[in-house]
Amino acid sequence: MKKKLFNHGLWLKIMKISLIQLVFAICFIGVSYSRDANAQKVLETRISIRLEDKSLKTILSKLGKEARVKFMYSAEVIQADRINSLNAENQSLGEVLDAFLSPLNILYRSTNNGIILTPKAIGPGQAYAMQPTKTELTITADIVIKGKISDEKGEKLPGVSINIKGTTSGSSTDTNGDYSIAVPNEKAILVFRYIGYLPQEVLVGDRTNLNIMLEVDNKGLEEVVVVGYGTAKKKDLTGAVSSVNIEDTRLQPNTNASQILRGTTAGVQVTDNGRPGQAGNIRIRGINSISASTAPLIVLDGIIYAGGSLADINPGDIETIDVLKDASSTAIYGSLAANGVIEITTKKGKTGKPKFTFNSYGGVSDYAFLPKYLNAGQYLAARKDAENAAGGAVPFQPVELENIAAGNIIDPFEVIRQDAPISNYEFSVAGKADKVNYFFSGAYMDAKSPVKGDNFNRISSRLNLGVQATDWLKLGVNSGYSSRDDSGVRANISATTYLSPFASLYMPDGVTPRVLPMDIGLVANPIFGYLRNTRNSIATTLFTNVYADVNIFKGLTYKINGGYTRTDSKLFAYNPTFAPTNALGSGSKRTGESQNFTLENIVKYQKTIAEKHNLDLTLLYGIYELDNQFSSLSSQNIFNDALGYNALEIGDGFNVDAGASQNRQISNMARFGYSYSSKYFLTLSMRRDGYSAFGEGRKYGIFPAAALSWNVTEEEFLKNSNYINFLKLRVSWGRNGNRGVSEYSSLSNIRQSNYVFGDGAASSVGLFPTSFANPNLGWETSESFNVGLDLELFSSRITSSINFYTTNTFDLLLNQSIPNTNGFETFLRNIGETSNKGLEIDLKTVNIKKGDFSWNTNLAFSFNRNKIVKLTGRDIDKNGIEDDDIASGWFIGKPLNSNFDYIFDGIYQTGDDLSLIPGAKVGDIRFKDISGPLGVPDGKITPNDRTVISNALPDFIMGITNIFRYKGFSLSSAFNIREGGMSTMSSLNPGSNFYDQANFQDVPYWTPTNPINTAPRIDYRNPLGYGFYSDRSFVRLQDVSIAYEIPQKLLSKIRINTLQIFASGKNLATWTNWKGWDPEFGSGGRDVGTNGPLLKTFTAGFNLTF
């Protein structure tokens, strides 16, 4: 091939073209040259194949599978339906092609995307061009359209077939990719087809010149999925792996990767915490562990992303997300992967011509879902009810009285509101030059929550670089840098819920914040800190992964992966002098550093034996280390605010805190893959992990896995089915360990707490233990069994993946509640067994595809049933059934997260017999007397009457996305649905929510004049600590986006490839009976902790490539 570039004809041609073209040509020479090295490698692949009397198309397809290479050609031009035979025995692909194609007058050319076939007559370098094929035209030809067809790299594509839609008329391109075709009128649609590329339809319009760029088709079942220490073709998978359709989420204002997973993937449950820019909580296949971590393992570009947060990854940089769910897929990550694995792959440069992308959006956020607190009128009415219940005055505070008199009313959630804009800018360049492929991006995102002081911005950049240094060595680096800034003092949301509509947040001067807006200690000023204090918080993360891929000899490769993640965090805070409370300044400076090292040695060996037996062996030896350290300084009584936290030394009450921690892991893994004739696939793997945080002698665990799959459509009886395009059955088994406990968990920890002896004396250090040591702490092991089915029906109009699984987890790492007579409340230990059973269905359908209109639906459905199988095995009451552990909330045969409580039995109404509950009054909750000391009802409500009444786990979760497309327009809507699960909601009881002093939630309560039977009186003290359960089912319209792709004919003039404009809304509406904070994270009290109110976000933006 190299020689051909320098042949006579080409030189002649080059001399004719202009100088600029010369420069381009040189570039292409370079590209071609580089491809040769790769191409050479492909052509060396050894092949054994035997095919008798098949169409050329079939032969090429089989050969392509065998050699793992794609053939690209025009079926018409090379006459792909010719019948032929091919026999080869351990020959190189090059030899096979030479021998096979030459008699057929077909030339081949190897590129990185595959092998391009062209008829000999129009082979490159020929001085004469092939004339476009003239076909009889049944319609009068009015307009002649001419143009050039090239691929993404600008490479000319000869032999592309061009048809007029709805007719048999057609043409094809010549050597230079030029074509011409006569069309009847402006409404004609041209269809461009080239195997290996996506077909393209173009409306002729008023143009006579149409240059087309075809895109490589890497969709569908040929899609490559990341499976851990390697990739696999989706159709060859043995395990349960879901790929997220990233393209469908591009138009959503997702500030981090976890939002992409929300409702898009069966078996994946994502809880958005409502804070701008923060990663949500992700769970795969329910909860396996309780005390140990339930967070899945994140693998970024093939290396474990420990120490970093999903919030550090710019969603725009992500090319694919694959979720590994069953034990066989995850077992190769062993102990790290008990909760599933999320494989994220960032973009790489693919094509020679640089592709520039500029995306941006802007918008605003609002509260999506707030619990309703009393407004002014309701607040006054409730106080009346409180007085009626108390039988005496329940006075307002003087400040409230003044505001009531003056008619000053505030809306608590409005007084903590700020403008909440969101804006995002991303720029990237991807390309491939010489022996280097590159992807570079930079992004800036700025978002605010409507809660004052809740701010976020992120600057991120990424550089992915791959270098084919020699034909046996590939080097690369994938690196990302991000700086997250969430400076600001967020308004205190819990305090906001207490605010009376008649509270005063400011002193009479209207500027100075009032420390106690209701003059009671219970209610703090939610924006005091926001108004007065400074808090600077920045975390920068550098993620780098360098690798070297060495091709040792045929089929044997060695890869070394080195990963380093470093996070530096700074938290500087200063509270200035505040005269009204005589407070002098105080401040703190804290810096932290977290370093994560990974080193992995991977040896792979691939071998094909006797044509049909493919062996694939992967061996891994890896070490992982996490080092954290921090230091923190603080002081009080700083008499001058001028220097803030940079002059802590002028204060007193100095406090110094220094800390560090470390954990380490060693892993060995072997995976053996075997496939027979693309029909049967077997994967066996074994991993051995050692983790430093476990007790001596308990540090190592061994985790085996096995999986089988059968590609039924490769069998003769289904091969030519018109309905079933693809069918695969999968079964897998495996064990995983969970190491999700932090370092030093097996040791008895000591904490510091000081004391001062004497007035004005210095601190004396006090140290005391906070936990038992547990030298026996070891691995938690999960054993899973998965049966799956992948299906494509009716010309791939329906694509589905169904998985059923059972997981039994043994020796759970649990924080057991122990009698605190021991000196500690809990004990972290390995105990018991739980089982999870579940079903997951991913269903993608093309409902309508007619002309320019299409309607697609993606559905992700999953349910999981959890139960405790075994605990300590103790049976104190000797009833033959293992005892429950009430204190820990664990009940044999019941799910974790069970609600153990009294049974609600209505409300005591006037005249009812109150003797069941001592001290009960009318308006109290009546509970069911189900048991007593002797196991039978005893006419008294005692702790014996508690039982498991419900659990907090959902019955099922589902996500449905509908996408409508018409010409350049697309409209998509995504619903997220949760059914079932009861959580406690303490806000349902005003009686334990300071109904007589502060604001409380607008919930019904019993009064003598409104004697309801569902909620107790306003002043119910809840003496038995009943949990007030509420259903967390919800249906949410989660994402709606509308986009328009500007027609190319308008863009090509200004040298833009694609331009899409869009508008979208997130969390637009939620239907639920749950009255607390958002049902997704389900906090039912006043406090939302570190969560925030869920945000509703409207954005508009554009995506541009050129």
Add this chain to the structure above:
Amino acid sequence: MKKIIKNIAIIVFATLFTTSCKDDYLKEVPLDRFSPENLLTNEAGYDAAVVSLYQGARQEHIIASNNFEYMTVSTDQTQWGRNDSRGNKDYSLLNSNLEATMIYWDWAYVTMIARANLILAGIDNPSLSITKEARNNIKGQALFFRAYTYNFLANIYGGVPIVDGRLVEPKFDFVRVTRAEVLRFVATDLERASELLPLEVRDGRIPRAASFHLLSEVYISIGMETKDASFYDRSITAASKVINKEAGDYQLITARFGPAATGPGDVFSDIFAQGQINKSSGNKEVIWAWQFESTTPGGSFTVNQGNNSIRYWSPQPYNLRSPNGILNVIADSLGRGIGVNSPTNYVKYDIWKLDPRDMRNSRFNIKRVFYYNNPADREYFGRPIITRRGANGNLFIVRNDNTLTTIPLDTLQIYYPLIGKILGSPLNNDVLSGNTSKDFSRMRVAETYLLRAEAYFRKGDLATAARDINVIRTRALARNILSSDVTEDFILDERSRELIVEEPRLRTLIRMGRLVDRVRTYNSAPSVPNGPAAGRTIKDFNKFWPIPQKVIDANTGAKFEQNPNY
């Protein structure tokens, strides 16, 4: 094919099982934290563990913060003063699920006993290089706190499980022993502590006198529980060790002292003045005090973590209006109370009827007059608040011209006598917090006299009992009593006069078996007309608190008995 499989097998096994040499890599060496093994290696390490006991002991005052005071509210001394949904005012709510029953239990076992046992488990290790004196002192303090805590438990819950050593793995089969056994265990610890503790200590530390003081109380309890009168003699002996200065230089203070002596006040108010609770300031009467300090790590200076006395005990004069309708302001000198521990009439009036001139009832020790303090009201600023009962029996504010206003006074939450002991400097100068940085007297020689008097009384020696009580009364310039005046109730009254605020009254009443009847007698007025009142809701079985249900639930290896009727 076979060869390939064989080769693969060799490689797999070689990589999987050849890592024994790297075990050091996984050896865990904590970088930033101690464990008992690397902490308790020398005197300083053990003393750090002892310091954590002092910090823990102070928590007894602080843990009640969100639930307020359970040691006096709904006893005979105070009632819940606020008309709100919190607080202890209804004994029918005292069940095994009530948070208060848990927090005090948790404090005892988690905060105190486990820490003490850890020290005691290792301090006698002969390989420890430590002086005998230091060893004794460390051991003595740990024994004292363990005893103090078990005595606390016995006087709230009755009999409890005794954990007398360091547990290294959890137990699930705790069983309760009798209250007498717990008390005997306490006495044994205190007897050992009394031999080990030094006579003179640094401010805030436990001196030998503290162990004898507590012993005198515990012996009384044992005598009552076992009906063995010889324990009263032992109690008298123990108290005498303190009173006779055999256990250190502690005594009743009879003359004014310290910087406070130069200001208005009397001996009694000097004892509780800011900055002169500790012995180094000249206060030889206080044997042990919880230490508080503003803006000093270890001084417990965050909001509601300081000395909470004002917050709990003070009324809210800042919520009063002048006859002109001008609201008072929060005064630096009074702080910001929230009217939680509202004294019963028993404390406000009854106990002072014996001798109204009792120094402990002086204007320096009980503030009964408040002033208009808002300068915005020129007419009333600086004038005392005058009140008079109106026609409906309620108290109203009186104008300068002696006419009644229509401003009624809430005498439960806003306007009631303020006990001077609670006052001190605002914590971190923050008046709003209602917290002070004043040290809190936990043990005082005056109480030692009252304990000895009680022992004499129970022994039948009323004359000597009266003599001890009269020592206290004499110092307070109050009328002396006769032997015939000495009754259990009188002792309880005298304790109220002398020890109000300082005394955990609940424990005293349970100790004497008098909780139920005294609450019925003195605390039966509801805060609101139809509301619950402690004295109307208390039942006989409330003589002890219930064991927290969570402990019973978690004790899966043996049945943990609940107190009867809970």
